[in-house]
Amino acid sequence: MAVPTVPPTLASLPTSEESEDLLRIRHSCAHIMAMAVQRLHKGAQVTIGPWTDRGFFYDFDMPQPLTERDLPKIRKEMQRILKKNLPFVREDAAGEPYKLEILDSILERDPQAPITIYHIGTPGSEDHWWDLCAGPHVAATGDILPDALDLESVAGAYWRGDETRPMLQRIYGTAWQTKEQLIAYHRFNEEAALRDHRRLGQELDLFSINEACGGGLVFWHPKGAMVRHLVEDFWKSIHLQYGYHLLFTPHIAKVDLWKTSGHFDFYRDSMFNQMDLKPMNCPFHITIYKQGYYSYRDLPIKWAELGTVYRYERSGTMHGLFRDDAHIFCLPTQIEAEILGVLDLTELLLSQFGFHDFEASCKRKPPPRPCLQVNLSTRPDKFVGSPEIWDQAEHALKAALQRKGWAFAEDVGGGAFYGPKIDIKICDAIGRKWQCSTVQLDFNLPERFDMFYISDANIKERPIMIHRAILGSLERFMGILIENYAGAFPLWLAPVQCRLVPVNDAVMGYVSGVAQALQAAGLRVEVSSGLSVGKAIRAAEKDKIPVMCVVGQREASAGTVAVRTYSHGDVGCMLVEDLVERMAKASANKQPFS
Structure with a gap:
C-alpha cells in the first residue's frame, strides 16, 4: 500500500x-x-x-x-x-x-x-x-x-x-x-x-453539481451526506455543551422584515420577491427574542442554527446556502467573557477538523507566533452607537484575545459600521489560508428592532448582539475539509470506516459476523464483493478507506482479520473483538486508529 x-x-x-x-x-x-x-x-x-x-x-x-x-x-x-x-x-x-x-x-x-x-x-x-x-x-x-x-x-x-x-x-x-x-x-x-474538492467529490462519490438544475447547487450523495451529517452532529453536540440552544427558523419572510434589518438595502440585487427568501438568519433570531420579555438576569442568551440562506448570486461568486449561524444577546459587561467563550469554542471545533494554524488577514505585519493569529477590526470613520460603547467593546475584544493567549493584528478602522469584529483564517495541510470564522459585535440591529432588556435599575436597555459563525457556509467548509484531507477523512469522519475483503465465498458467513459486530459498535462498514483480493485492496486505497480487513480461511479459523490502514499499510492480524474495541474507541475519541 x-x-x-x-x-x-x-x-x-x-x-x-x-x-x-x-x-x-x-x-x-x-x-x-x-x-x-x-x-x-x-x-x-x-x-x-x-x-x-x-x-x-x-x-x-x-x-x-x-x-x-x-x-x-x-x-x-x-x-x-x-x-x-x-x-x-x-x-x-x-x-x-x-x-x-x-x-x-x-x-x-x-x-x-x-x-x-x-x-x-x-x-x-x-x-x-x-x-x-x-x-x-x-x-x-x-x-x-x-x-x-x-x-x-x-x-x-x-x-x-x-x-x-x-x-x-x-x-x-x-x-x-x-x-x-x-x-x-x-x-x-x-x-x-x-486535492481539488470537485475532482475528489466525483471520484469518491461524495457529491455532484448539476448545472442543468442550477449552478452551484450541491447534490449530496450518500457518502458525502454521511460526512456532512457527522459535521453537523458534532457541531450541534458541542454547542449544546457550551450552553447554546438550537433554533430552526423559516426560509422566507415579508420584505418589511429585511427593510427593518437593513438587509434589503444591502442585498436588494440578490434577493428574490416581495415574500423574500432569507439572505441571513439574524432577523429571525431577533424576532424570537422579541417574543419574550427579558431582564438583565436572563442574559446572556445564546442561540445557534444550522440554517439555509438564499442569495441570487452571480456565477463565480456563490458561497453556499447552508450556514452555521449563532447569536448571543448579552450585557456590555459580559462581552469579554462571551467572546472568550466563542474563541474557545472556535478553537475546539476547528482543531477537531484538523485546523490548528491561524493567520492574520490584516495587511500589517502580524506579531510573532504564526500558529495562532487573528485579525481585530476596530471603529471605522462612520459608525453607529456611541464612542463609549465602541471603546468598551474594543477593549473587551482585546482583553478576550489576550486572555486566550492568541496573538492578533489590529486593523484600525476596519470594523463594520455596526460594531468591531474578529476574523480568523485557517491554514490547511498545504499552507493555503481560508477566511473561515468571524465574530462581530452589533450595536445597529438592537436599535433598528427596538430590542431591550430590563436593567437592574428597572429601565429598558439595549442588549449587545454578537454575530458568530465558526464554519461559515457548510458547502464551502466541506470543500475546504475535502481538500485539507485530500479526501482521506480521519476515522471519525470517514463515510465508510472499514471495508472487509473476503478472499472467497467460503468465508462470507464469517465476514458477515464481523460486519455485524462492527455495526453493533456504531461503526460504518462495507463488504467488498465481485472483485479479486488485489483489485479489492486497490479499490479500498482509491476510495481512501481508513481501515481495510482481508479475511481468508486462516483468519476465519482463528477469529481474526488481517488489518491494513490507509495511513500505514499492513499492520498485521488482529482478533475481531480487539478490532471492534480499538476502532470504536478511536472513532468516539476522534483519534486515529492504531
Missing part, C-alpha cells in the same frame, strides 16, 4: 507582503506582461495590473480573445524584454480610456494625490512602454530572472467588477526570486490540483 507522504506546502515560500523584493518583482512583471501583450496584439488596451500574494495579473480589453495557447508566446516576449535590461523610470505626471477613468477616480477621492507614471525603457526608443502606476518596481527588467517567471492562466473579469461594464481578459502569472522557488510553487500547485 502506498502510504501518503507529507505534501508540499507554501510555508517555505515568501509572500509579496513578506518580501519587498518579491513585491517589486511581481509588480514589475505585471507591467512587463502588459508591454508584451500590447506588442503581440495590436489594439489591446491595458486596464489594471496589480501584484498578488503569490504572483500578479493584468486585465486587458482585447480585440480578439486570448486562450491558454497564447501564454507561451507572451512569456517568450516577456523573457526577451527581461534580457534587454531596460530601466524602470518613475515620472511625476490620453489615449488610454481605462487609465483615464482610474485617474479620474483617484483625483475624485483626493484632488491633491500625486500622479505618477512608470516607464520601461527610454521614451522615444523602440523598447519603450509606460503605465499609470504608484509603484514600486525593480530598477531594471534584468533584475528579474527569466527562469523564475511563469504565466498560469487566462480568465474573464468585468471592468472594476461591474457586470454592466466591459468583459476583460485577465492573465494570471507568478514570479519568484529564484528558479528553485518557482519549482517549489509548481509542486504545490500540483498537490493542490490533486
Whole structure:
C-alpha cells in the first residue's frame, strides 16, 4: 500500500507582503506582461495590473480573445524584454480610456494625490512602454530572472467588477526570486490540483453539481451526506455543551422584515420577491427574542442554527446556502467573557477538523507566533452607537484575545459600521489560508428592532448582539475539509470506516459476523464483493478507506482479520473483538486508529 507522504506546502515560500523584493518583482512583471501583450496584439488596451500574494495579473480589453495557447508566446516576449535590461523610470505626471477613468477616480477621492507614471525603457526608443502606476518596481527588467517567471492562466473579469461594464481578459502569472522557488510553487500547485474538492467529490462519490438544475447547487450523495451529517452532529453536540440552544427558523419572510434589518438595502440585487427568501438568519433570531420579555438576569442568551440562506448570486461568486449561524444577546459587561467563550469554542471545533494554524488577514505585519493569529477590526470613520460603547467593546475584544493567549493584528478602522469584529483564517495541510470564522459585535440591529432588556435599575436597555459563525457556509467548509484531507477523512469522519475483503465465498458467513459486530459498535462498514483480493485492496486505497480487513480461511479459523490502514499499510492480524474495541474507541475519541 502506498502510504501518503507529507505534501508540499507554501510555508517555505515568501509572500509579496513578506518580501519587498518579491513585491517589486511581481509588480514589475505585471507591467512587463502588459508591454508584451500590447506588442503581440495590436489594439489591446491595458486596464489594471496589480501584484498578488503569490504572483500578479493584468486585465486587458482585447480585440480578439486570448486562450491558454497564447501564454507561451507572451512569456517568450516577456523573457526577451527581461534580457534587454531596460530601466524602470518613475515620472511625476490620453489615449488610454481605462487609465483615464482610474485617474479620474483617484483625483475624485483626493484632488491633491500625486500622479505618477512608470516607464520601461527610454521614451522615444523602440523598447519603450509606460503605465499609470504608484509603484514600486525593480530598477531594471534584468533584475528579474527569466527562469523564475511563469504565466498560469487566462480568465474573464468585468471592468472594476461591474457586470454592466466591459468583459476583460485577465492573465494570471507568478514570479519568484529564484528558479528553485518557482519549482517549489509548481509542486504545490500540483498537490493542490490533486486535492481539488470537485475532482475528489466525483471520484469518491461524495457529491455532484448539476448545472442543468442550477449552478452551484450541491447534490449530496450518500457518502458525502454521511460526512456532512457527522459535521453537523458534532457541531450541534458541542454547542449544546457550551450552553447554546438550537433554533430552526423559516426560509422566507415579508420584505418589511429585511427593510427593518437593513438587509434589503444591502442585498436588494440578490434577493428574490416581495415574500423574500432569507439572505441571513439574524432577523429571525431577533424576532424570537422579541417574543419574550427579558431582564438583565436572563442574559446572556445564546442561540445557534444550522440554517439555509438564499442569495441570487452571480456565477463565480456563490458561497453556499447552508450556514452555521449563532447569536448571543448579552450585557456590555459580559462581552469579554462571551467572546472568550466563542474563541474557545472556535478553537475546539476547528482543531477537531484538523485546523490548528491561524493567520492574520490584516495587511500589517502580524506579531510573532504564526500558529495562532487573528485579525481585530476596530471603529471605522462612520459608525453607529456611541464612542463609549465602541471603546468598551474594543477593549473587551482585546482583553478576550489576550486572555486566550492568541496573538492578533489590529486593523484600525476596519470594523463594520455596526460594531468591531474578529476574523480568523485557517491554514490547511498545504499552507493555503481560508477566511473561515468571524465574530462581530452589533450595536445597529438592537436599535433598528427596538430590542431591550430590563436593567437592574428597572429601565429598558439595549442588549449587545454578537454575530458568530465558526464554519461559515457548510458547502464551502466541506470543500475546504475535502481538500485539507485530500479526501482521506480521519476515522471519525470517514463515510465508510472499514471495508472487509473476503478472499472467497467460503468465508462470507464469517465476514458477515464481523460486519455485524462492527455495526453493533456504531461503526460504518462495507463488504467488498465481485472483485479479486488485489483489485479489492486497490479499490479500498482509491476510495481512501481508513481501515481495510482481508479475511481468508486462516483468519476465519482463528477469529481474526488481517488489518491494513490507509495511513500505514499492513499492520498485521488482529482478533475481531480487539478490532471492534480499538476502532470504536478511536472513532468516539476522534483519534486515529492504531
